[in-house]
Amino acid sequence: MKVDGKHFRSIWRERDGWSVGAIDQRRLPHEFVVARLTSCEDAAVAIRDMLVRGAPLIGATAAYGMALAMREDASDAGLKRAYQTLIVARPTAINLKWALDEMRVALAPVDPLERAEAAYARADEIAEQDVEINRGIAGNGLKLIEAIASKKPGETVNLLTHCNAGWLATVDWGTATAPIYLAHERGIRIHVWVDETRPRNQGASLTAWELGHHGVPHTVIPDNTGGHLMQHGMVDLAIVGTDRVAANGDVCNKIGTYLKALAAHDNGVPFYVALPSPTIDFSVHDGIRDIPIEQRSGVEVTDMTGRTADGRLETVRIVPEGSPVANYAFDVTPARLVTGLITERGVLKPDRAALAAAFPERIAAAAE
Numbered sequence: 344m345k346v347d348g349k350h351f352r353s354i355w356r357e358r359d360g361w362s363v364g365a366i367d368q369r370r371l372p373h374e375f376v377v378a379r380l381t382s383c384e385d386a387a388v389a390i391r392d393m394l395v396r397g398a399p400l401i402g403a404t405a406a407y408g409m410a411l412a413m414r415e416d417a418s419d420a421g422l423k424r425a426y427q428t429l430i431v432a433r434p435t436a437i438n439l440k441w442a443l444d445e446m447r448v449a450l451a452p453v454d455p456l457e458r459a460e461a462a463y464a465r466a467d468e469i470a471e472q473d474v475e476i477n478r479g480i481a482g483n484g485l486k487l488i489e490a491i492a493s494k495k496p497g498e499t500v501n502l503l504t505h506c507n508a509g510w511l512a513t514v515d516w517g518t519a520t521a522p523i524y525l526a527h528e529r530g531i532r533i534h535v536w537v538d539e540t541r542p543r544n545q546g547a548s549l550t551a552w553e554l555g556h557h558g559v560p561h562t563v564i565p566d567n568t569g570g571h572l573m574q575h576g577m578v579d580l581a582i583v584g585t586d587r588v589a590a591n592g593d594v595c596n597k598i599g600t601y602l603k604a605l606a607a608h609d610n611g612v613p614f615y616v617a618l619p620s621p622t623i624d625f626s627v628h629d630g631i632r633d634i635p636i637e638q639r640s641g642v643e644v645t646d647m648t649g650r651t652a653d654g655r656l657e658t659v660r661i662v663p664e665g666s667p668v669a670n671y672a673f674d675v676t677p678a679r680l681v682t683g684l685i686t687e688r689g690v691l692k693p694d695r696a697a698l699a700a701a702f703p704e705r706i707a708a709a710a711e
């Protein structure tokens with residue numbers, strides 16, 4: 344997507360044909376730093392430490408991690424070792440396993456001497472597929488925004504999003520932000536309430552950065568503000584991303600999403616979830632019970648990093664020494680609180696029948 348008029352993606356194969364470039368999202372919004380991944384281990388660490396993050400981007404990074412691994416050791420043992428190294432990088436986004444399974448299926452039958460070339464080709468395909476899928480999500484989500492705009496001609500459509508499900512969370516376009524960018528480009532008057540999204544502040548540091556550089560009107564708000572705005576008619580539509588959707592339509596997403604969905608339900612605000620089909624996990628039948636919720640270091644809660652007035656980056660502690668901390672990175676929103684799932688094949692009801700009808704291939708994948 345655009346950064347001050349120049350087009351960027353979140354991850355790419357470098358001109359040398361083998362190393363992988365990625366925006367180091369830990370440095371935004373204060374510094375735009377590009378990292379160069381040159382090994383499978385680099386890719387695994389980049390995912391684990393959230394240099395790259397966001398379910399679809401985690402998948403794309405893992406795919407390139409497998410390609411980097413095949414340069415190192417294209418044997419059957421090397422393929423198995425690469426899968427095992429990458430699969431444990433983070434537990435919740437199903438896109439990681441989806442991408443690794445895609446790569447393993449593509450590479451297992453290939454002569455080891457040809458695996459590296461095949462791996463890069465498949466990783467490139469997965470990256471391009473993500474962009475195409477997100478363009479589809481953009482078009483399907485746009486219809487929802489247009490419908491609201493038609494009911495309030497000449498007024499602004501106010502959207503709310505949580506965390507970052509933007510182009511930085513994917514290869515390009517984003518999922519929740521894809522309809523937002525398309526609406527903006529079509530000249531629809533929109534404004535986005537951006538949840539800061541404690542503790543890592545993906546909204547404040549990533550979504551606000553994205554929207555600002557793309558020229559989309561937005562306002563950063565503390566996480567606890569959304570309910571108040573909804574009570575006062577200041578939110579027309581909530582759109583969030585997701586890291587895994589269970590077969591019953593339950594949605595796993597960044598911590599705090601469930602609370603936002605409750606507020607939306609209580610105030611009659613449509614609550615949509617945007618997702619690419621690889622995020623559907625038919626092997627999970629009850630999201631609240633079965634989706635593994637990542638717990639991350641308490642340092643993400645106790646410390647905050649920001650820029651001082653004289654431009655230095657500084658980290659400060661905001662929690663008393665000795666106070667225990669819990670840092671659940673995701674929660675699960677029950678399907679009953681979800682108005683619809685915006686996918687590349689349309690806007691679906693959050694239930695098994697609709698998901699199975701639209702994406703039968705995902706059922707087959709879960710059965711393997």
Ligand SMILES: CSC[C@H]1O[C@H](OP(=O)(O)O)[C@H](O)[C@@H]1O
Nearest residue numbers: 396397398508512584585596597
């Ligand atoms: C388009 S998936 C974005 C999804 O991923 C984020 O999690 P994290 O930043 O920890 O990778 C968050 O749940 C977003 O909604």
